Amino acid sequence: MGNRAGGARGGGAGRRIGGGPPVVEDRLTAAMQLASILVLDVGANDRLGLGRRLGVPVPLTEPRQASGRVREAELFEKACRERLGRLDLTLLQQLHRLLSNGATPLGPVVDEAMQDRVRLGLSGEGSDPSVGTATAADDTSERSHSTLQPFASPGALQKSPERIRISExxxxxxxxxxxxxxxxxxxxxxxxxxxxxxxxxxxxxxxxxxxxxxxxxxxxxxxxxxxxxxxxxxxxxxxxxxxxxxxxxxxxxxxxxxxxxxxxxxxxxxVAVLKGRTHYLCLRRLRLFLSNGLDGAPERILAARIAIWVRTTETGDRGELAISEAESAIWTNHLSADVMHCTTRLCRDNRSGRCFLARARRRAExxxxxxxxxxxxxxxxxxxxxxxxxxxxxxxxxxxxxxxxxxxxxGTTVSAREIGFELASLSQPQGGTRFGGTVARIAAVFVEAAGEPGREQIASITAPIHEACETARVAVSSLFEVSTDLMDRASRGGRGDAVDRELRLTESHREGESWGPVAMAWDEASAALALVDRGLQGMVAAFDPFVGSSETVDDAVADLAASRQAISEARESLTRILAAPDDTEVYWIAGAGREMTMHAAPLAxxxxxxxxxxxxxxxxxxxxATIQVGGSxxxxxxxxxxxxxxxxxxxASPFDYPKQALLLVPRDLPDPTSPAHGTVIQDILAGVASAMNGRTLVLFTSYASLRAAHAHLREMTPHLTILGQGIDGPRSVILDRFRATPNAILLGTNSFWEGIDVVGDALSCLVIVKLPFTVPSDPVFAARSELLEDSFMQLAVPQAVLRLKQGFGRLIRSGTDRGVVAILDSRLVTRRYGQTFLDSLPPATIVHCGARELAGLVGDWITRVPDDLVPEHVAGIGDGTGLE
CATH class of the missing domain: 3.40.50.300 (P-loop containing nucleotide triphosphate hydrolases)
Structure with a gap:
């Protein structure tokens, strides 16, 4: 998110900031990025949400012309300056240091807010607001979260020795x-x-x-x-x-x-809510993150958001922030309260009652x-x-x-990127015998603790670590390269970086000639990672005499131990996948774009x-709501x-499904495997969407089909607003636009099959393009199928039935909702298992019809009561009741 923030002024060219990837210099994008920092819990892609929170009137559709984007950017910038002007001066100075002086494309607006404060004569005590030379960590001491009071625990529960029955x-x-x-x-x-x-x-x-x-x-x-x-x-x-x-x-x-x-x-x-450790901010790691310098715009933008948030949050739960995927990786690697970095014994935040994880635990107790x-x-x-x-x-x-x-x-997942990140964090060559990174930083802490005699001792330990890290980087990269070659040869496909592909590692693969290079590369990578592990172990041991002497030393030891554990766990996981397979697990390698991963999962x-x-x-x-398959x-x-x-x-649901929902099942559609299927479906979607004037959710089982339908509908229904997942914005943003736009069609896949709630007329028609079967080549599905006598009926159909029930459930969300569901998969009527799907759905009114009748029947249902339907078309699905 931060890498695409854009310049606060002018054109469309790209430039590099902080050594990172090019940042698009778009003024509106930069203004929304800054707005997201100040609002905290609304993402930079959510124009409508940011506009509502900041009081900026924005149209439903993002402007595309340069003049329109500039006008909207000015409105956001004005709102941001006003909000910045209301911040505490110390905090405003911190944001200025983080975001200005070319560090990010958000600087100009922050500069203006800072200048406004100077003109008002509100300089900070003992500081010059026009100077941005202080370190970013200056304001992350206790005063940055001084409003966080020590937590008064409600006390542990007093458990009764015997179960006391309550009255029904x-x-x-x-x-x-x-x-x-x-x-x-x-x-x-x-x-x-x-x-x-x-x-x-x-x-x-x-x-x-x-x-x-x-x-x-x-x-x-x-x-x-x-x-x-x-x-x-x-x-x-x-x-x-x-x-x-x-x-x-x-x-x-x-x-x-x-x-x-x-x-x-x-x-x-x-009552308390408790999440995994990595959901909580570690204040110690935040101080370390800021004091070690911030490499680029994404780090600085996240740091700015946290600098505002940490002053008011009571929980330290990242769920209170709108964090992008890129920022999520920064959070996990540098800020979260993971077990490897926890220094409970001497942590000053834990002692003072400010540790967010400890506070959450006490609430839970x-x-x-x-x-x-x-x-x-x-x-x-x-x-x-x-x-x-x-x-x-x-x-x-x-x-x-x-x-x-x-x-x-x-199960477990290992990626080349994550191992490479860990090794690069440990050791960063800077020419000759000079190195940066965690090892070099902590070596300086050792010298400070041990005095000048310790300099030679620590150098003799760190030199082999730096050498081992470089060897491991090369060896791990080679391992993943030969594994990619194995996958490409096995799939007989090209090496297109945009293609997602998977290869399940079976006994036949491990015994084939192509496995030799993988086994050899793993031997080398394993040996190199073991050397890194031993080197870090020796460095931790060198600190033994000084542990507990200061928080700085304990922080250093915790960071070393965390890095060692990360390297050790990666090596153990790769050993599990490549060298010590077990009959109770399934293994596979996967490639998505340039990202390569290796996986293990339990077979059952x-x-x-x-x-x-x-x-x-x-x-x-x-x-x-979705457990039974075919009433069982x-x-x-x-x-x-x-x-x-x-x-x-x-x-059973209390809803009156026969009156509230119509289920349309076409009789004459091409088989889903037919080349003609896509074209026919796209024409049907255009007709249904026009009959409904939008108000339609279309669920797909593949992004390729979704993209094709999106392009077709844009051309055939220009009077409607077409919103596509992954095309017109992230899930939450296009859901908000769909709710707010009367004539919208929402095209979704994967996550849209469940967990979305659109009550009322905004969603009146649901179209399911295909029955949601799992892809047969999915490694876990394929391995589990081999254990079953009739894997299709015992696994494939039940899984698809449950997913279909979830999809169906998107339509009727209250007792006053009415709508139409159309399932455009001929297998419902041409395959024996089709009735299992129908028997598992709520008891809607069902109509078997021709494909050309769909649009008319949809329109009729919305304007008429269900009793007006022609009786011979209607067939019951079952009453959905019973007890097993």
């Missing part, structure tokens, strides 16, 4: 007509399905049982588990963990549902309800220094993601979940290895 009647009364939830929540309506679910959750908590619940959209499942969970936790002094897959649901629980809960219930329920995500839940037990406090009972929402999250978290997660979750906890409750929980239970005594419950 009290739970149901709270959720019923005239109950406390009804009084606390405006517009609340008691729902029978919610009561059924709450009763089942109560029994599970009381008796320590396993329970799986499919709760249809609109059930109110969050309160159905939060009410009994809070009553149980308070009565027993026991913590109940609530685990979700997405941040969106975490925020909904914490900001919407839990405040209602606390208002409604008589007991004082303590006193919480009755602790909200986490699946990734942290599944990996915390394996950590050397776990984050989660003790708990016995857990509720997993969005449970349909559990297998995928377990696969990801229990059931045994791992059994040992890490099922055998360790008492009540385990899993819920989601069998697939879900088998994939997760749930114990036989696990109870299951289906709670």
């Amino acid at each position: 009647d009290q739970v149901i009364a709270a959720l019923g007509p005239g109950g406390s939830i009804n009084e606390a929540m405006a517009g609340y309506e008691p729902r029978p399905g919610q009561v059924r679910m709450a009763r089942a959750v109560t029994r599970s908590l009381n008796d320590g049982l396993r329970l799986v619940i499919e709760a249809g959209t609109g059930t109110g499942k969050s309160l159905a588990y939060l009410v009994p969970a809070s009553m149980f936790a308070v009565a027993n002094g026991r913590r109940v963990v609530i685990s979700t897959n997405t941040i969106t649901l975490q925020e909904q629980l914490f900001n919407k549902d839990i405040p209602v809960l606390r208002k409604a219930l008589p007991h004082d329920v303590q 006193g919480a009755h309800l602790l909200v986490v995500n699946h990734a942290l839940l599944l990996t915390d037990r394996a950590m050397e220094n776990p984050v989660l406090p003790e708990y016995d009972d857990v509720i997993l929402d969005e449970a349909h993601h559990l297998e995928a999250v377990a696969t990801d978290q229990l 997660v059931d045994a791992l979940l059994q040992s890490n979750l099922y055998e360790q906890k008492s009540a385990i409750i899993m819920t989601s 929980f069998r697939h879900f239970r088998n994939r997760l290895g749930l114990p036989q005594d696990t109870m299951v419950l289906e709670v």
Whole structure:
């Protein structure tokens, strides 16, 4: 994001800043970048969001003409100057040092704000506001976060020695007509399905049982588990963990549902959100990051945003910031509170109660309800220094993601870029015998601690490390190059840098002639990385007499240990992938553009979940709107290895799907594998979008199809606004534009199949281009398929059914929504398994029709009531009820 910020004045040429890549000198882009720094939680690509927050009136469509862009840039610059002018002088000086003097393209506006302050005669005490020579770290001492008071922990829970049963009647009364939830929540309506679910959750908590619940959209499942969970936790002094897959649901629980809960219930329920360590800012690392100098514009822009944020944040959670992908890497590598860099024993922030991670942990220790995500839940037990406090009972929402999250978290990924970054951070040749980087910096700390006699000692240790780092850089680069050659030869494809490709490493590959260069390259890389590891170990040992003598020394040792651990873990992961394969894992190499990665993942997660979750906890409750396949929980239970005594419950949606939703299934479409399919689909999309005058979400299974449809719709429907994922902006930005634009069509893939919520008329039509089958060549899918007798029906179809159910669920989000779903895949009617998909969907009114009838039927449904449809077209899908 920072690299594309652009100059604050003038043209379209590029220039280099801070040794980084070219920055486009576009005044509007630079103004939005500065606005994003000041707003903190809105990204630089979100014009509409920035405009709303700063009071800048901006049109829905970004101006393309130079004059229009300049006019809009001036409005943003004016708003930024006003906001900068209201900052504390010390902070404004810090931003000036970070962003001005050619360091970033944002300097001119900051310069003007600084000059305005000087004209007002508001100079800082003991400082000259016109001078930018002080170090950027000057204002990251305690005074930069002086408003952060030491945290008063609510105290650990007093756990009852025996499970105290809570009353089902009290739970149901709270959720019923005239109950406390009804009084606390405006517009609340008691729902029978919610009561059924709450009763089942109560029994599970009381008796320590396993329970799986499919709760249809609109059930109110969050309160159905939060009410009994809070009553149980308070009565027993026991913590109940609530685990979700997405941040969106975490925020909904914490900001919407839990405040209602606390208002409604008589007991004082303590609630906390806890995330993985890398989500939290480490103040020690922030000081180090700023004092070591900032290489380029991206680092300086992120530092400026954090300089403002750190003065007010109570949590230090990066989720409060709008951080780009590039900035995310900077955060992880330099700022996060990861375990490798933690110096708890002598950390002054920990002692003073200012450490954000420690504060989050103390909140968690006193919480009755602790909200986490699946990734942290599944990996915390394996950590050397776990984050989660003790708990016995857990509720997993969005449970349909559990297998995928377990696969990801229990596997490993190694990239050439990350290893190269670590080696370059350690040792940076500067000509002759001079080096920069972590090793050289920490050598100076050793000399300061040991005195002049230590200079020769540390030089004898660091010289071999520098040599080993260079050898390792070359060897690792060679390893990934020969691995890329192996992948290209195996796929018989070219070496196009824009192509995403994967190669599963099987026994046949390892026994073939092409494996020889890979094995040889790995031997060399392994030996070189081992030398780096041993050198760092020796350097850490040299500090032993001085550990604890100062924070500077402890910081140095922590950084060395972290670098050593990173190198060691990379070597261990590569050994696991290349030299010591196991029958219980799947291995593959992948290339996306110029990025090359190597991977390992568990072939199955059931045994791992059994040992890490099922055998360790008492009540385990899993819920989601999409669990069943064809009316059965069998697939879900088998994939997760749930114990036989696990109870299951289906709670149907309260929505009147036959009246609210029309499902159109064309009979005469080309097969999805046919060359004619794409053209026919594009014409249908143009007709449907015109009939709906926008208000349509189209879900794709590939970016190539999405891009082709985007170009076609732009040409065929110029009166509509076409918004394409990855074309017209990031996910959140185009979602906001879609909600705000009456005649918009939104084209999405991957993440748009679930987790988006557009209520009302803004979304009235959903088009699903193809059934969302997993690509057969996906390494994990292919390996798991080989273990099954009928992999298509046992794995491919169930996975696609669950994804289709998620996609379908984007349309009807409330009891007043009405709309149309069209599935443009002929396999629904030409393949035997098509009925399994239809049986798994909510009970909408279904119409089998011709492709040419689609646009007309869409228009009819929106303008007429469902009863007006021709009866012979209508077929039921099932009532979606039942209990297994």
